[in-house]
Amino acid sequence: MTRAAWLLDDKLLPPHPVALDFDDNRLNIFQNAFPIMSEFGFTGTVFTVTDLADGQPLPRMDQFPAMRWDQLLKLQDAGWCIAPHTRTHRFLTEISLTEVRQEMDHSYQRVRQMTGEDTPYFAYPAGLWNEDLETIAKQIFRTTRHWFLAENPPVTHDTSPYRLPSINITMDMTMPAFETLMQV
Ligand SMILES: [Zn+2]
Incomplete structure (x- = not known):
């Protein structure tokens, strides 16, 4: 199945489409979002830190319990996309470009190995990026997601697949604030 098919291949989408994606494979995605979204017929994408899915300790990321592969594969079975979000969630603007390539490539390969699906769609940890990182990302991925707040425009056919806004x-957003965001 080709993801990002509208942007990359001009496949049709229904009116008013929304793409729902979640970062960091937190267990509460599986516990809370998955059942509610299933009830309404929605699927999403989980940008996955692969060392977390492998059960490796990542002290900067242990604020929330993480999904492991068994939960991620259940999401995949339900139609969700499991996509790479680096190996260890180091901030890519703070490490060498050699390490950046390793973070990106390892997570891409590990997701493919565990899911059996090719998902070359990446999200930068904390949205941190620059053009050097983008050059490497273009060699591995077909899309990369940025992380903007409310004032970003929706995705159009003029949007770079390597600068997708979101x-x-x-989690602490109020319902009125959420409703305002949905007016974008
Ligand atoms: Zn993240």
């Missing part, structure tokens, strides 16, 4: 929904 609207960040935080």
Whole structure:
């Protein structure tokens, strides 16, 4: 199945489409979002930190329990996309370009190995990027997601697949604030 098919291959989408994606393979995605979204017929994407899915300790990421591969594969079976979000969630603007390539490529290969699906769609940790990172990302991925707040425009055919905007929904956002965001 080709993801990003509208942007890359001009496949049709229904009116008013929304892409729902979640970062960091937190267990609460599986516990909370998955059943509710299933009830309404929605699927999403999980940008996955592959060392977390492998059960490796990542001290910067242990604020929330993480999904492991068994949960991620259940999401995949339900039609969700499991996509790479680096190996260890290091901020890519703070490490060498050699390390950047390793973070990107390892997570891409590991997701493919575990899911059996090719998902070359990447999200930068904390949205941190620059053009050097983008040059490497273009050699591995077909799309990369940025992380903007409310004022970003929706995706159009003029949007670079390597600079996809998103609207960040935080867990402490109020319902009125959420409703305002949905007016974009
Ligand atoms: Zn993240």
